[in-house]
Amino acid sequence: MDSKIKPLIFLLFAATFIFSFVLKIALHELDPTVSRDGIGYIGLIEGWKEDNTLSVISSPKMISPPPLYLFLVKEISSFDFSVKNSGIALNIILGALIPLVLFGIVKEITHKPILAWCTMLFAVSHPALNELSIQFQRDIAYLFFSALMLWTICKGINKKNNLFFLCSGVFAGMAFLIRYEALELLPIALIFIIVAQINHKIKIKRKGLIYLAFFTLSFVVTVFLLNGLMGTSDYFHKSILEYKKEKITIPNSIQ
Amino acid sequence: MSFILTSLPGILFLPFFILGAVGLFSFLVTIKKRNALEKSFFFSFLFMGLWRCYYGDRMVSSRYAALMIYPTLFFSAYTLYFLCFSLLAYLPLTCSSKKHVAIQSIKRNKTICIFVFLCLASILITSELHKFFKPNFQRDYALHAAEVYNRSKSTEDYLYSGREAGRIKYYTKSEEVFLIDNERTISDEDFLRQSLSLLKNIFGKHYFFVFQKPTSVFSELKQTDNGILTQKASFFTNKQKKSKFVLYSFYPKCPNIQEVEEVSYDNTNNLAKNGDFESLRNESQLTSIKNQLTLLDLDHYLDHSTIPASWSLGLIEANKSNPPIITLTKSNPIEGNYSLLLDSSDTPFDAVTSSNSIIVQDSTFSLFVRGEGKDVSDLTVEIRSFVPSLGKGIAAQTLYFKIKPGKLYHIDGIIHKTDFPLSKDFCLTLSCKGTITVDAVTVTPI
Numbered sequence: 217m218d219s220k221i222k223p224l225i226f227l228l229f230a231a232t233f234i235f236s237f238v239l240k241i242a243l244h245e246l247d248p249t250v251s252r253d254g255i256g257y258i259g260l261i262e263g264w265k266e267d268n269t270l271s272v273i274s275s276p277k278m279i280s281p282p283p284l285y286l287f288l289v290k291e292i293s294s295f296d297f298s299v300k301n302s303g304i305a306l307n308i309i310l311g312a313l314i315p316l317v318l319f320g321i322v323k324e325i326t327h328k329p330i331l332a333w334c335t336m337l338f339a340v341s342h343p344a345l346n347e348l349s350i351q352f353q354r355d356i357a358y359l360f361f362s363a364l365m366l367w368t369i370c371k372g373i374n375k376k377n378n379l380f381f382l383c384s385g386v387f388a389g390m391a392f393l394i395r396y397e398a399l400e401l402l403p404i405a406l407i408f409i410i411v412a413q414i415n416h417k418i419k420i421k422r423k424g425l426i427y428l429a430f431f432t433l434s435f436v437v438t439v440f441l442l443n444g445l446m447g448t449s450d451y452f453h454k455s456i457l458e459y460k461k462e463k464i465t466i467p468n469s470i471q
Numbered sequence: 472m473s474f475i476l477t478s479l480p481g482i483l484f485l486p487f488f489i490l491g492a493v494g495l496f497s498f499l500v501t502i503k504k505r506n507a508l509e510k511s512f513f514f515s516f517l518f519m520g521l522w523r524c525y526y527g528d529r530m531v532s533s534r535y536a537a538l539m540i541y542p543t544l545f546f547s548a549y550t551l552y553f554l555c556f557s558l559l560a561y562l563p564l565t566c567s568s569k570k571h572v573a574i575q576s577i578k579r580n581k582t583i584c585i586f587v588f589l590c591l592a593s594i595l596i597t598s599e600l601h602k603f604f605k606p607n608f609q610r611d612y613a614l615h616a617a618e619v620y621n622r623s624k625s626t627e628d629y630l631y632s633g634r635e636a637g638r639i640k641y642y643t644k645s646e647e648v649f650l651i652d653n654e655r656t657i658s659d660e661d662f663l664r665q666s667l668s669l670l671k672n673i674f675g676k677h678y679f680f681v682f683q684k685p686t687s688v689f690s691e692l693k694q695t696d697n698g699i700l701t702q703k704a705s706f707f708t709n710k711q712k713k714s715k716f717v718l719y720s721f722y723p724k725c726p727n728i729q730e731v732e733e734v735s736y737d738n739t740n741n742l743a744k745n746g747d748f749e750s751l752r753n754e755s756q757l758t759s760i761k762n763q764l765t766l767l768d769l770d771h772y773l774d775h776s777t778i779p780a781s782w783s784l785g786l787i788e789a790n791k792s793n794p795p796i797i798t799l800t801k802s803n804p805i806e807g808n809y810s811l812l813l814d815s816s817d818t819p820f821d822a823v824t825s826s827n828s829i830i831v832q833d834s835t836f837s838l839f840v841r842g843e844g845k846d847v848s849d850l851t852v853e854i855r856s857f858v859p860s861l862g863k864g865i866a867a868q869t870l871y872f873k874i875k876p877g878k879l880y881h882i883d884g885i886i887h888k889t890d891f892p893l894s895k896d897f898c899l900t901l902s903c904k905g906t907i908t909v910d911a912v913t914v915t916p917i
Contacts, residue, residue: 239596246603249611255637322545325508328552330581334588335548341595344482344540355537362538370508397535403518408511415507 228333229316236312236340244308244350250300254352257281261290261299270448272455280455283448284393285354303352310360311349315339317363324370354394361391365401372427373412381427385434392435393442405431478533483540487547494546497553516542548588555584609706612716616680617642619704619718627675631666633659635716639680660687667721671697672728672872677721682708685715698723727870731881734806734839736911742829743836743899744781746912748799748809752780760784769794779811785823785902795822795903805839805879805910813903816844821902825855828896829914836899837883838912842874848905850874854886856894866900867891874907886914 250258256273264270264286272280292302315336322332339345348355365387372380384405391398406428413424443449480488498505498513505513519539609615613635620630620643630648632639640648659681670677685707704718738747752760757773764772768791776798778784784797795815804810813822842848854868867890874880891897901909 242600243603246600247610249614250638250641252634252637255641258641259637318541318544321541322548325506325512325545326549330584331548331552333585334552335544337588337592338487338544338548341592341599342487342540342544343484343595343599344537346599348534348537353534355534359537359540363541366541373508373511397538400519400522400538404515407514407518408508411511411514412507415510 229319232315232336232340233312236315237308239340240308240311240346240349243346244304247350251351251353253354254300254303257286257289257303257352257354258299261286261293261303264290265293265299268447270446270451272451272458279396279459280451281354282393282396283446283451284390284442285357287446287448288357300352304350307349307351307353307356311345311356314345314356314360314363317360317367320367321363321370324367324374358391358395358398361387361394362398362401365391365405369405369408369431373408376423378427378430381430382434385431386438388431389435389438389442392439402432402435479536479539482533482536483543487543490547490550491543492546494550497550498546512542512545516546551588551591552584555587556580606710607707608709608712609716612706612708613638613680614642615706616704616716616718620678620680623703623720624678625676629670629673629675629677630680631662631677632680633662633682635680635682659683663719667697667700669869669871670721671723672725672870673723674725674728674873677723678703679717679719679721681717681719683715683717685712696724696726727884728872728880728882731839731879734879734911736837736839736913737915738911738913740915742834742914742916743826743912745779746826746838746914747807748779748782748811748910748912749807750780751799752778756780767791777809779809781827782811783825785821785825785900787820790818790820793818795820797822797824800908803908805841805908807910810908810910812843812906812908813901814843814906815904816846816848816906821851821904823900823902825901826899826912826914828898830896831856831888831891831894833888833917834886834914835883835917836886836912836914837881838899838901839879839881839910840872840874841879841908842876843906843908844876846876846905848874848876848903848907850882850905850907851900851902852882852884853900853902854890854897855900856891856897858893860893867897874905876906885917 260270260273260281270283270286289299289303289306292306293299297305318339319332319336322335323329326332345356345359348359365384368380368384368387372378372384388398388401388405391401409424409428409431440449443451483491495513495516498509502510502513516539519536519542523536523539603610617639620639624643628645630639630643630645632648636648639645660683663679663681666677666679699722701720701722702717703720706716708714708716757778760778761770761773764770764786767786767788769786772786772794776796777800778797779799786794786797795818796812797814798812799809800812801809811824813824815822836852836854838852840850850872852870852872853866855864855866857864868884868886870882870884872880872882886897899912899914
């Protein structure tokens with residue numbers, strides 16, 4: 217790439233990030249209400265900080281949220297920030313980075329930088345992305361890591377490099393530890409690899425299986441490793457048990 | 472399918488949703504010309520949409536479709552990008568040479584395309600910022616309602632909220648906000664109507680944070696036998712003004728409970744046997760109850776409990792590890808030699824006791840209750856009857872009270888014969904969460 221263009225592109229990326237960041241700050245100032253789910257997360261994180269254990273939610277209708285987002289906010293709040301501000305700050309920063317990752321995805325798919333820039337502009341101005349960025353919710357963090365997963369898998373197919381599939385599995389694992397819906401990234405990765413194999417993008421036979429193996433292995437290792445690091449190894453098991461708990465019924469009294 | 476039509480346009484934003492659909496269709500038509508990654512993206516988008524449509528009924532929020540924003544943005548940008556280039560191809564150029572025309576055309580089209588997208592993005596951002604200024608509704612209504620409450624609160628307050636309980640607790644910094652009906656089986660309005668009857672005997676001020684239709688009128692509730700209801704604040708919650716978030720305060724009249732200094736009652740014609748708790752169970756009665764306790768694995772319950780005659784114990788098998796205390800007590804009785812102590816402060820279950828059966832007739836009931844320990848106790852007084860045709864007991868009247876420690880209260884009420892169309896007899900049931908002493912229970916025919 218031309219040495220004059222690289223700094224210009226870097227400047228444009230920086231300007232986009234800063235603009236997106238400032239826009240989200242402004243939107244948050246205009247609507248600082250904490251969401252209903254966010255109140256619950258604040259309670260869970262404050263409880264985690266006090267007791268050193270993440271407690272599960274006692275509700276027959278709702279399974280406890282995965283721990284990674286709560287852990288990240290907890291760690292940020294350990295620098296003397298309030299839990300609420302830590303969560304919002306994390307979401308605003310990740311939300312401002314998402315358009316840049318989308319640029320990468322579209323560039324890898326289409327090799328058209330202008331189309332990638334246009335998609336990035338739309339992402340900066342998308343109302344739902346902006347609204348999710350200013351709320352204390354898990355969605356933006358989940359979208360960020362999902363975007364990274366998609367970018368690395370596209371990169372891996374283009375560059376035919378195992379490392380990108382490893383990274384893709386890591387990001388998919390992190391997205392799964394933020395929202396369980398991220399399990400859909402596994403069949404999506406499968407779709408990418410199968411279509412690439414059929415279209416001879418992956419020229420060597422069975423190479424697709426190797427890529428899939430790298431992806432799946434790194435996904436599983438990431439989930440277990442992160443759970444261990446966060447101290448939440450039995451959290452998933454406990455939350456399933458709590459979700460399936462039966463209510464106690466009280467029979468009649470003694471006469 | 473309804474998920475596509477109702478939830479997706481919201482999260483994906485309608486213009487992008489439509490453009491994305493057009494882009495998706497054009498991709499489908501030209502699928503053979505697409506490269507591998509474009510095809511993968513296309514099939515991934517289809518997969519995302521299909522499984523969400525399948526589980527659409529279980530998706531309570533459109534945020535579950537948030538991941539579809541990426542392919543929607545891509546297809547929207549793709550549609551507009553190629554539309555721009557297609558339209559710009561018709562614009563004339565100044566160069567005469569074919570080579571220069573080609574280069575100039577590409578440079579010009581790219582510039583105009585970026586300019587068009589910048590304009591669209593600016594319009595979107597401006598409209599998003601604009602909606603925050605001078606809206607005809609209160610965006611952060613929970614925060615404002617909490618501020619009104621914080622200005623008028625006193626020491627003895629109870630807060631009730633439906634869906635906004637978590638936010639109200641957060642903004643008011645209250646220890647407890649009673650979450651009512653999180654499952655939304657009844658509306659906030661119906662909940663308010665029912666609550667005023669249930670809370671009529673609870674001392675203190677009750678604050679209700681409820682959603683209400685603008686046309687709802689609660690004038691019939693404003694001054695009743697139950698208490699006085701006052702609207703403190705009201706905020707529209709959306710642009711269409713179809714919903715209001717309202718803060719009510721309710722000051723109950725407490726018709727069934729009074730704080731008293733001493734006991735005064737008439738035990739003549741008392742239909743509630745051993746209402747003064749002066750009689751203990753005899754040997755044969757104790758043998759019968761011991762057998763029942765053994766069946767519940769509560770063999771040693773009678774080692775530390777003295778059971779009054781003619782009153783039953785509300786004990787179940789779940790209590791066996793930590794049963795509530797239901798016993799006659801000689802230390803500091805309210806009246807006479809004995810009073811009944813109900814203590815469930817250390818167990819998750821209430822301490823429950825019921826009087827003997829009383830023949831249904833118009834009557835008044837009365838009892839004296841003293842709070843014990845350090846905390847406020849919850850007392851429920853029920854007039855229950857067994858309905859043979861239904862095979863179960865039903866409460867004809869239920870009264871709720873809060874008993875402060877160290878205070879003596881007189882509780883009374885009226886029982887109507889017409890409350891028991893299917894029963895011949897009833898009993899008085901006391902259920903306590905906390906620690907109380909009860910005495911001088913009377914049921915007197917009118």
